[in-house]
Amino acid sequence: MSLPILGQFDPAFTKIMNEVMVMLRASFQTKNHWAHPIDGTSRAGLEAMIASLIEPGDRMLVPIYGRFGDLFVEIGERYGAEIHTLNCPWGTVFDPEEIIAEIKKVRPKVVALVHGETSTGRMQPLAEVGKACRELDVLLVVDAVATYCGADVRADEWNIDALIGGAQKCLSIPSGIVPLTYNDRVDQVIKRRKKVERGIATDADRLAGSSTPIRSNYFDLSQLQDYWSERRLNHHTEATSMEYALHEGLRLVLEEGLENRFKRHKVNEAALMAGMEAMGLRLFGDPKCxxxxxxxxxxxxxxNADEVRDILLNHFAIEIAGSFGALQGKIWRIGTMGYACREDCVLHVLAGLEAALIRCGAKIDRGKALQAAMDVYVQELAAVEN
Amino acid sequence: MSLPILGQFDPAFTKIMNEVMVMLRASFQTKNHWAHPIDGTSRAGLEAMIASLIEPGDRMLVPIYGRFGDLFVEIGERYGAEIHTLNCPWGTVFDPEEIIAEIKKVRPKVVALVHGETSTGRMQPLAEVGKACRELDVLLVVDAVATYCGADVRADEWNIDALIGGAQKCLSIPSGIVPLTYNDRVDQVIKRRKKVERGIATDADRLAGSSTPIRSNYFDLSQLQDYWSERRLNHHTEATSMEYALHEGLRLVLEEGLENRFKRHKVNEAALMAGMEAMGLRLFGDPKCxxxxxxxxxxxxxxNADEVRDILLNHFAIEIAGSFGALQGKIWRIGTMGYACREDCVLHVLAGLEAALIRCGAKIDRGKALQAAMDVYVQELAAVEN
Known part of the structure; x- marks a missing residue:
């Protein structure tokens, strides 16, 4: 990110943009043509997709199993969707059949589904829902902000029509840019709504302009197509340094390899869980998902949940999260994501958490957490060597 | 921007956010409480302001004197405004009395006006329009993307209700974050439309929720108020590295001092103009504005306009711009903005332009441009020393 700034239409910069598109496709496991970032934070990617798909009155089904399902509802409502929701207790996910039955009942234009609910730490299986959406000609939009580049997300194989990833989570670049991809089914909706903006539209553009254009200019994916293609029609000025970060982040992901990366996240998760259970803590939520x-x-x-977090932050320089709504003050959330998903980080957080809990008077099993976590790493190393 | 990433609610980071607000107020010459960035490129700031103010059917008057007036129309239309426009030939600006007469006729809720039209290089006087808007109880929204931190823009003194600046122009930080400020008059409209989002709303929030919420979630300034205040209610995850850039950019602006900075832009502009006129080139547009x-x-x-630009880019590593619409291929636009607004840059661009024009067969006065520009700098130095 400290490289010199290039002009947005400098061939050296458009080469970087094109390379980002190629690497994004690989990271999303897709053959989709459209794969580019939105300049904004993660929810800007969600809003760009919903804004570009939803016309007022369109039916949108949102199965909610945590806070970020609610966010899809929020965004959909603001773009005039007729919202239908399904709910399940926080800490669990949906049986895919339940979602599919509701799709058949509601017949929505769009199903919006969170892949990994960071608010509850649960992950919703997508393959069956994707298959059903394709058969029923429903568009499946997936928020993979908290799993992208950390857990397996297969755009094409799982029939996901539009997929939004995250930056500052498992991709481990700074917040402020959000990668997405979408297929031809989504492209058809977007192209039908295309309207090139005044001031740069040609006569042909004006004649072809849609009568139901996308209700946001910034999030208009049809205009972004003209920016991210050979036409290079000016829309915004691409966020140069963030684009460098995205390019380098993707390069590192692909250098490691998706499979290796997903494996690394599983191993560190196992060590963290083993350490916390050895301490006598209770993990929250259904372990199956x-x-x-x-x-x-x-x-x-x-x-006191916040007291423990304060000790970790102020003495150990480690930040762990609380949660939202009914879970506020009830659970802590600890990320093992991207760059920070490694042995030393897991061991440091366990050591700090144990000390903070002792200091706050909690009755825990002392001296066991780090041994349990280290056992996981040693076993893992042995398994790799054999 | 290469400093380590901090968590968005880490006290070390919220301190940076608060310092940014203080420095933004100084840079906008305002006592407004609300002064913070939007995570996106410049037009994200324009859209956040229009989205938060305009309810479907609201009248919005846009005096257009270049491409970015058209952009205000685009954004306003998409949020359902009843748009009224005024037009004047590109290369000129409006007599303020003409705008004021139209305001009295249309009685709009919002007047959206570009301060510096980068597409034509013109600057619209704002003070008289601001005064009239205040008297007539109309909200004045100003796009100062291309002048902010390079030319004088006085939010309070000129009665500008909402003011949007730029990043990669005269503030000279990378594109991807956009500073804005607004006063109590705007705040009242925004507060009336406030609706805290599902998933984090308390019962009190739900009861108080507006029936006409802002039509974008990402650009909802009422939610951003809860994020940029002591409540620190999660909305997005602030773009960490961009925030560092904004902090440092503002620090440098205020260290130089606004008056010195505006003076520096005038001197370099004078040298550039003198050089080009000495070469025999004709400046475009009304010099008065x-x-x-x-x-x-x-x-x-x-x-051929593009051939000259290619020579400058490929041989001199200098990028100058073309323009849009009717001016495409007819004019070049050369920025003297922020970090690049200095003697060596002006002299290099004049040298390169002269060589490129000679190479393309243009009849120009040779060897005079650099002398004329250097004379400006020498005279300026002498004036300062006396």
């Missing part, structure tokens, strides 16, 4: 990139743990009775 | 930060020059007859 646990996200590998976020581990939620219940705050022991009588312990 | 020329922007100090962009200089437009007519492409001489028989010269």
């Amino acid at each position: 646990k996200m590998p990139t976020v581990t939620c743990v219940s705050v022991p009775d009588g312990v | 020329k922007m100090p930060t962009v200089t437009c020059v007519s492409v001489p007859d028989g010269v």
